[in-house]
Amino acid sequence: MNSTQTSYNIRSIAAKTLTEVLEKGASLSTVLPLMQQQVVGKDKGLLQEICFGVLRSLPELDWFASQLMDRPLDKKQKNIHYLILVGFYQLHYMRVPAHAAISETVNAVVALKRPQLKGLINGVLRQFQRQHPILLERLANLDVRFWHPTWLLTKLKQAYPSEWKAIVEANNQKPPMWLRVNPAAYETQAYQAVLAEREIESHMQTNLPQALLLNEPIAVDRLPEFNEGAVTVQDLNAQYAVSLLAPQNDELILDLCAAPGGKTTHILEVAPKANVIAVELDEKRALRIKENLKRLHRHAEVIIADGTKPSTWVAGRQFNKILLDAPCSATGVIRRHPDIKWLRRSTDIADLVTTQYELLNAIWPYLKSGGTLIYVTCSILPEENDQQIKSFLAKHADAEHHPLNLPVGMFGAERALGLQLLPKANMGDGFYYAKLVKK
The missing domain is CATH 3.40.50.150 (Vaccinia Virus protein VP39)
Known part of the structure; x- marks a missing residue:
């Protein structure tokens, strides 16, 4: 079920989630599950992808907005600002067709009770489409491309003069999904075989006999015998x-x-x-x-x-x-x-x-x-x-x-x-x- 067939607009919910985190200081791990209760099926994953993506690349998306808008929106309209960033993220990083990303983001303004701003959102997103190559060229030598706050970048450069760029790059990626196999339930290779039967591919880590890396992250409820204690999700x-x-x-x-x-x-x-x-x-x-x-x-x-x-x-x-x-x-x-x-x-x-x-x-x-x-x-x-x-x-x-x-x-x-x-x-x-x- 997609958002055009439902009574909710996923982009408006994403904008509200981001406002809670960035304006009110709420933790994403607290807010997102509550917001996901408003959506169904695959839209839960879509909402997560948008919110995580915007928070990862925030400095870059904010910079795009500063280049395309004459002046920033006032504090009372912060959720509209984050809605614009949601639009940028879809157009720049997601496989959502551009026409769908723009129309759904424009429609979200109505859900946020600011219908008078539909023209503004539409104009900014279409301008982003047109100026995309030029914007990327300008971005190439700016620190915002590292997606980190200035204070943290400074600390990383001081502490790790030769590794800081690799750290930043790793921070900006989606995390891998590591498992810890419970030896009371399975030997690690045996559990790996059970995963393979479900067409879930994984690799063993030789340094830690209980550790398995999934080729692709999956929902916890897809892990065989998770509720029975066969395995725990835990970073390597x-x-x-x-x-x-x-x-x-x-x-x-x-x-x-x-x-x-x-x-x-x-x-x-x-x-x-x-x-x-x-x-x-x-x-x-x-x-x-x-x-x-x-x-x-x-x-x-x-x-x-x-x-x-x-x-x-x-x-x-x-x-x-x-x-x-x-x-x-x-x-x-x-x-x-x-x-x-x-x-x-x-x-x-x-x-x-x-x-x-x-x-x-x-x-x-x-x-x-x-x-x-x-x-x-x-x-x-x-x-x-x-x-x-x-x-x-x-x-x-x-x-x-x-x-x-x-x-x-x-x-x-x-x-x-x-x-x-x-x-x-x-x-x-x-x-x-x-x-x-x-x-």
């Missing part, structure tokens, strides 16, 4: 957390900042008899941990609590191992969450660094002597990663850093402390790992 580089932690049966293990539970369940797949405590501050996100544990038929103690105040929930326990997946800028997972580029501010980083240190400092006394703490972020900014660990080591004489070697074929950057993985096409997202052992 996220899967390294548990291999570095090396959990053992009968160990007392803390997963701190544990939602949505991917790493909690992974620990229990590797060490089914480990005693795992998963702590999460956000009640709704903690519910996701419980749902994932139930789907995978595993048990962990889930505690809703503040990780910076362990005395209120730790109950005198000392842990053999701690996995701290610290709250961060999420600059390593931009390709999965393009709204991060526009919701995050450069001023946020200092606050995040403070929170990360508070978590590390608060939980360290509860690690047993000889125990291991794995510090993880999905950030690629040094101040959250190796600089954070350097600061922690300087203030904790009983903390010892253990080097982590890059596995073969991974895309990483050399750092004095820890392991910095960078996003790469058909590989993993950006993650940082550091291994600390208590002397």
Whole structure:
């Protein structure tokens, strides 16, 4: 069913979604599922494609608007501005026939209760069609072609003078879909064969025996036995957390900042008899941990609590191992969450660094002597990663850093402390790992 046969206009819903994210600071992962409830069938995928696409390429689309309009629309008409960007994105990047993209986008103005602007939208989009080659020529040497905010580009250039362009390129692509096969249900090759029977092609990752890369991303409900716990969707580089932690049966293990539970369940797949405590501050996100544990038929103690105040929930326990997946800028997972580029501010980083240190400092006394703490972020900014660990080591004489070697074929950057993985096409997202052992 397409939008011409329905009572809704998909482009107007896309414009409303983008307004919620870019004007009101809402997360796309929160807003989009709510907006998708208004549409049916394949239109859910179309709405997702448009919203993700506009957020990925926002600086470029904004620049097109600045070149084709005499003056920007006022703040009260921001949803119309985003509707124009929706039109540009379709004409520039999608296979939607141009006449359909233009007519449907023009009709969306009526759904947004601004019918008097139909002529403006039609004129701007047709002008875009006519001037397309000239616009691309002008764009060629401008920073907007990198699709990143200036503050983040500056940080990437400083931190990665030789890799920043490759990082930006990876961030701007659609993310690959990685699976983690549950060894209690299938050997990885056996599950790969089950996928092949359904004509779903995949490749194994030799460094991580549970990891499978799908040739093309698919809806989760198409994965065989997903609801029965046979497989979990988890990025390749996220899967390294548990291999570095090396959990053992009968160990007392803390997963701190544990939602949505991917790493909690992974620990229990590797060490089914480990005693795992998963702590999460956000009640709704903690519910996701419980749902994932139930789907995978595993048990962990889930505690809703503040990780910076362990005395209120730790109950005198000392842990053999701690996995701290610290709250961060999420600059390593931009390709999965393009709204991060526009919701995050450069001023946020200092606050995040403070929170990360508070978590590390608060939980360290509860690690047993000889125990291991794995510090993880999905950030690629040094101040959250190796600089954070350097600061922690300087203030904790009983903390010892253990080097982590890059596995073969991974895309990483050399750092004095820890392991910095960078996003790469058909590989993993950006993650940082550091291994600390208590002397």
